[in-house]
Amino acid sequence: MENKDRKQPLLFKNFPSLKNNIPWIPLLTNLPTSINELRELEKRFEIQSPGGLYIKRDDKDHHIYGGNKLRKFEFIFAKILEEDKKGVMTFGGVGTNHGLACAIIAKELGLNCDLFLAHQPITWHVQRSLLLYDYFDANLHYAKSYGGLVLKGLWFRLTHSKYYMMLPGGSTLLGFGSPSGTLGFINAVFELKAQIEKGVIPEPDIIYVPCGSAGTAAGLIAGCKLLELKTKVHAVAVSTDLFASKSSIIKNSNKALKHLQKLDKSFPSVEVKSEDFELIKGYLGSEYGAKTKRGQKAIDIVMELEGQEKGFKLETTYTGKAMAAMLDYIQKESNKMKTILFWNTYNSNNLDQFLKETKFNFQKLPKEFHKFYNQYQYQCWQIKDCPNHKECDAYLNHEYRCWKVKRCSENTRQRCRAYEKLKNTIHLEDS
Ligand SMILES: Cc1ncc(COP(=O)(O)O)c(C=O)c1O
Numbered sequence: 001m002e003n004k005d006r007k008q009p010l011l012f013k014n015f016p017s018l019k020n021n022i023p024w025i026p027l028l029t030n031l032p033t034s035i036n037e038l039r040e041l042e043k044r045f046e047i048q049s050p051g052g053l054y055i056k057r058d059d060k061d062h063h064i065y066g067g068n069k070l071r072k073f074e075f076i077f078a079k080i081l082e083e084d085k086k087g088v089m090t091f092g093g094v095g096t097n098h099g100l101a102c103a104i105i106a107k108e109l110g111l112n113c114d115l116f117l118a119h120q121p122i123t124w125h126v127q128r129s130l131l132l133y134d135y136f137d138a139n140l141h142y143a144k145s146y147g148g149l150v151l152k153g154l155w156f157r158l159t160h161s162k163y164y165m166m167l168p169g170g171s172t173l174l175g176f177g178s179p180s181g182t183l184g185f186i187n188a189v190f191e192l193k194a195q196i197e198k199g200v201i202p203e204p205d206i207i208y209v210p211c212g213s214a215g216t217a218a219g220l221i222a223g224c225k226l227l228e229l230k231t232k233v234h235a236v237a238v239s240t241d242l243f244a245s246k247s248s249i250i251k252n253s254n255k256a257l258k259h260l261q262k263l264d265k266s267f268p269s270v271e272v273k274s275e276d277f278e279l280i281k282g283y284l285g286s287e288y289g290a291k292t293k294r295g296q297k298a299i300d301i302v303m304e305l306e307g308q309e310k311g312f313k314l315e316t317t318y319t320g321k322a323m324a325a326m327l328d329y330i331q332k333e334s335n336k337m338k339t340i341l342f343w344n345t346y347n348s349n350n351l352d353q354f355l356k357e358t359k360f361n362f363q364k365l366p367k368e369f370h371k372f373y374n375q376y377q378y379q380c381w382q383i384k385d386c387p388n389h390k391e392c393d394a395y396l397n398h399e400y401r402c403w404k405v406k407r408c409s410e411n412t413r414q415r416c417r418a419y420e421k422l423k424n425t426i427h428l429e430d431s
Pocket residue numbers: 067068096097098168169171210211212213214215216217318319345346347
């Protein structure tokens with residue numbers, strides 16, 4: 001198993017002259033991430049030979065916080081260190097997973113971290129994330145809108161020249177910004193190819209992946225094209241059209257490829273075009289972070305059949321929506337013989353030990369965040385005063401509704417005070 005002591009990424013092994021020109025540090029502690037076959041899901045959806053459903057377990061690529069961001073960070077944080085910065089600043093919604101990953105890695109590397117956070121629908125996941133950013137020593141800044149956030153961020157950058165400004169999601173956006181993050185996912189396709197060659201998975205026809213700031217999808221698309229895989233990436237749009245668009249993805253992929261071509265003359269002159277991938281729309285809901293019925297249903301099915309046993313998690317902002325798109329795709333008779341890989345981008349390590357150490361003291365956060373705690377209750381244990389709630393599986397669970405965790409029958413639910421309250425609070429959009 002490759003680990004943090006590995007000397008170079010597979011991209012450099014294949015193109016050795018890149019090694020001296022591209023900053024990189026080992027951060028991931030569990031590579032290659034495993035690939036599991038989703039046999040129960042295959043049965044439920046009557047997948048037929050030679051087809052199959054698989055999941056790439058990037059959720060376990062790091063011992064504290066797994067997920068897609070860490071692959072980007074091996075290249076981005078290396079650049080930050082090379083530029084001798086003393087801190088990093090980045091942007092996201094108030095519950096940003098990217099921000100949490102950033103805070104954790106900045107702390108590990110002894111860098112300051114400032115997060116610029118914009119409004120998104122408030123959930124326990126958001127409340128929990130804010131406490132964790134603080135736990136990992138990030139400084140928090142808030143604005144109601146992304147416009148306000150950009151202004152605050154730019155001002156901060158102007159007055160803090162020793163900070164590296166990482167764009168939202170660690171991606172190139174609309175062709176602007178460093179392609180470093182995308183390289184992490186081009187590199188990931190080398191890992192996938194090695195797994196295909198070892199027979200861990202047949203060459204996939206399709207990869208399903210959520211598309212937020214588009215860096216993950218862009219890297220996978222560029223990597224598949226570079227390595228001449230037949231695999232077509234289906235990028236499921238889960239954020240605004242501005243970022244999750246075909247043109248944004250193409251710009252992002254090609255900026256990274258051109259960067260590599262410039263640094264190594266032997267690098268193939270491939271270019272990503274619109275027909276190389278699919279952008280799947282219709283799963284976002286009314287806004288970034290909205291919970292949708294289809295997303296929630298997909299999460300419920302997959303968790304019941306696979307996730308609880310295999311120890312991975314899905315959530316409602318990214319992976320649940322990508323999974324909903326994948327399930328819709330395999331419903332169709334003509335798709336039942338396809339080999340499909342779901343690229344799991346969400347951390348599945350348990351962070352409760354850190355959360356408990358915060359003592360849920362939200363008063364420590366800057367004042368503008370307090371209203372997110374005073375006005376909202378999202379969890380049964382915030383509503384019911386169960387004597388042994390700390391031993392209960394639903395306690396602190398931020399991905400699933402308590403009645404799903406506890407597998408409460410319809411009957412039990414109807415008599416439960418928490419269910420009565422939460423069923424109206426947790427709003428699922430029709431989308
Ligand atoms: C769990 C998860 N999946 C997917 C994404 C989207 O990745 P990208 O921004 O590279 O499109 C994010 C971004 O924060 C994420 O947190």
